[in-house]
Amino acid sequence: MVVAAVTRRRFDPEFRAGAVHIVKETGKPVAQVARDLGISPYTLHNWVRMDRLDEQYNGNGSGTLEESEQEELARLRRE
Structure with a gap:
């Protein structure tokens, strides 16, 4: 069995912000x-x-985040 290495692409903060803005x-x-x-x-x-x-x-x-939302935010930031 052959396993291919997966390369993760990195996007700079400006690209991310621009995509979200669109x-x-x-x-x-x-x-x-x-x-696109x-x-x-x-x-x-x-x-x-x-x-x-x-x-x-x-x-x-609305103000504060629930604990589960804080955990999700931390997880997403690590991605």
């Missing part, structure tokens, strides 16, 4: 924006979700 400002589906940018829809979905959690945590939302 989704939020244009209202285009995440899948379409991801396809050549990235995984799952990855972009996580970035958008993390951005929403950041907004909520930083006082732009």
Whole structure:
């Protein structure tokens, strides 16, 4: 059995922020924006979700995060 090595692509913060901005400002589906940018829809979905959690945590939302949301935010930041 042959196992291929998986290489993870790294995206700089400006690229991530730009991709999230496109989704939020244009209202285009995440899948379409991801396809246009050549990235995984799952990855972009996580970035958008993390951005929403950041907004909520930083006082732009309802205030505090639940413990499970804090754990998820920490996990997404590590990705």
